[in-house]
Amino acid sequence: MAELIDARSLSKVYGARAGASVRALDGVSLTVEEGEFVGIAGPSGSGKSTLLHILGCLDHPSDGSYWLAGREVAALGDRELSRIRASTVGFVFQSFNLLHRLSVVENIALPLAYQGVQGRERQRRATELAERVGLGHRLSHRPGELSGGEAQRTGIARALVASPRVVFADEPTGNLDSRTAEEVLDLLSELHGEGLTIVIVSHEQSIVTRCERVLHIIDGKMTANPSDAGASSG
DSSP: OOEEEEEEEEEEEESGGGTOOEEEEEEEEEEEETTOEEEEEOOTTSSHHHHHHHHTTSSOOSEEEEEETTEEOTTOOHHHHHHHHHHHEEEEETTOOOOTTSOHHHHHHHHHHHTTOOHHHHHHHHHHHHHHTTOTTOTTOOGGGSOHHHHHHHHHHHHHTTOOSEEEEESTTTTSOHHHHHHHHHHHHHHHHTTOEEEEEESOHHHHTTSSEEEEEETTEEESOGGGGOOOOO
16 A cells, blocks of 8 residues: 555644743654555543644644645645645544534535536545445535434535545544444545545544554654553543
């Protein structure tokens, strides 16, 4: 398999200019190959979401290098990062991040609008994905009319609609009951089985153990000892 992610000595410091700095990441390095299903485990405040936001090109590291799909992206400006997110990355959020004024199919199609895809083609591709994730009967519904599982399935379909190289999922089951969480994880596992690269972060060991490989983070550093990154929800 080809290497898709190569992050070296990533650090992230907040508040340095104000004189009260917080080091959210401290020299984190990792690689992810094309087609892998990787979990990143750690308690709340460990730095795992900060790491995922950097890997997903939603934030910049303070130091270190980051290669995504063969391109060094750590020092790129916001406009270039936006282009990479549109073409290479899909993101699934704990809080779904759906636009409440849009229908299911319109939410799914939104990334295609940013790419300039024409309306009829957006509708076709979004409808196909909605049906793929079991929402063919909910196309015209608004987010407020959906269950938590349906909302997250909408979020997953939105993450997939632009055919990304990798999908990052930030606590994707955090707002779901246990049965619905299993259904969402089953869907992600199925997508991985079709060749999609997926990286999940969670404070719950039961979630990341569904992954092929699990990395552990505590106090902004990777650790080889899973007990150091124990499943704390605090």
